[in-house]
Amino acid sequence: MLTQRDLQEFVRDKFRDYRLILVSNREPYLHRRAGKGVECIQPASGMATALDPMMRSCGGTWIAHGAGDADRQVSGPTSRVAVPPDDPKYTLRRVWLTKEQEQRYYYGLSNQGLWPLCHVVFRRPVFDPRDWAAYREVNALFADAVIEEAGTGPAFVFIQDYHFALLPRMLKERNPRLAVAQFWHIPWPNRETFRVFPWGQELLDGLLGNDLLGFHLNYHCTNFLETVERNLESHVDLEKWRINRQGHATSVRPFPVSIDVERHEREAVSPAVEKQMRRWRQELRLGREHLGIGIDRLDYTKGIPERLRSIDRLLEKHPDLVGRVRFLQVGVPSRVHIAEYKGLGEQVRALVDQINWRWSAEDWTPIVLVDRHLGQTDMMALHRLARFCFVSSLHDGMNLVAKEFVSSRLDDDGVLILSRFAGSARELTDALLVNPYDLDECADALYAALQMPDEERRWRMQRMRAEVAENTVYRWAIDILSLLLKLDQTLPADASGAGA
DSSP, X not given: OOOHHHHHHHHHHHOTTOEEEXXXXXXXXXXXXXXXXXXXXXXXXXXXXXXXXXXXXXXXEEEEEOOSTTHHHHHGGGTEEEESTTSOOEEEEEEOOOHHHIIIIIXXXXXXXXXXXXXXXXXXXOOOXXXXXXXXXXXXXXXXXXXXXXXXSOEEEEEESGGGSSHHHHXXXXXXXXXXXXXXXXXXXXXXXXXXXXXHHHHHHXXXXXXXXXXXXXXXXXXXXXXXXXXXXXXXXXXXXXXXXXXXXXXXXXXXXXXXXXXXXXXXXXXXXXXXXXXXXXXXXXXXXXXXXXXXXXXXGGOHHHHHHHHHHHHHHOGGGTTTEEEEEEEEOOOTTSHHHHHHHHHHHHHHHHHHHHHOBTTBOSEEXXXXXXXXXXXXXXXXXXXXXXXXXXXXXXXXXXXXXXXXOTTSOOEEEEXXXXXXXXXXXXXXXXXXXXXXXXXXXXXXXXXXXXXXXXXXXXXXXHHXXXXXXXHXXXXXXXXXXXXXXXXXXXXXXXXX
């Protein structure tokens, strides 16, 4: 298992002369007013879960949108703050956006345009030219921040996700010597689907400013290569997974993201988690009932209504389970400024009420809904208490909840029920794999999880734990940085500086 120490040694050995700059929309630490003071929290984010350990190891600068109501107060005139607050390891540089920019770039183009375009969940994307203009504008603001932070020395820029498709080309035009990589955390659509995007050529050209472009799966890489081949004048080498355009080469590779397994395992057995396990056991009044859990942002790609209907179908098929199983759904509010997300929250609450009304008996109800953010300690406590964890994504690039559940189970117990349409299903093949649209298949998997013999639960969990331990977030980071370092040797030697 590759650990934080392995990454630290790798960076010291190979990257001592380079400055590392990471770029994302969401910041890893957010400052907000609390009473008369200010508190620092970690926003709910699978991406931050993966990348914060990497930055703790490597140091450098993380550039992100400052969204907390106390962020400016804490950052001061330089827009910088050292994080984590209790043990600073790297610098957080904040970029400030107007409300209009945030609304159009983030809630508009990114999450009503690109998000539904890239996920096969049958939601129609919204393409507004004003959103695209704001997207361009914000990418340019981040380019300014990167160029300023990079200075004139060697630097690696690691861009995250679909919010910054234009940024790589902007950076290369201003400083060709920058080594630029981007990881696209969501699926990439097939070439026919992508053709509906009105600004497709400009977006693809922006991404081809990267020296290295990563996706979770081979399938997403192939989709991207075929999309470029169909839509943009370039030379696409499908065997070498490389694209040449206007004298610049972009390598495309799969890098399945993961978690900090060593840290996760250590914290899962901490006294704080044990304490929260006792609290949850008491709060849920768990006696002989089996507990199932689902932990998600409230997002239509996560399949939460389908999951709840599967619980309802389970009780229809096996009424003897009434009073014997309880399902806790954590649904963290997300993107509530978008009507469809707000409507999803209302739909989930109504569905929970309907199912609970149908099946409630005395002081028992089948579903408990927690519609707020839970800290890591609470989530680990629930992982350890649960007989099963149900991940029912309709389409997901990876889904780290599945890996976190597995990593928490040092007792080698518990069952993972996992959608075939989550990227993690390619690795966690000993989960019970389901089609989340098939209620009967899901209900049967739920029943199998409740009836599964101890020995089978153990060997399934042991094999999944071994898979996650072998492929940690540190292996992911080392694999990406190693290839980027190799590609950096091919960058033009006569380019210099961070000129205009």
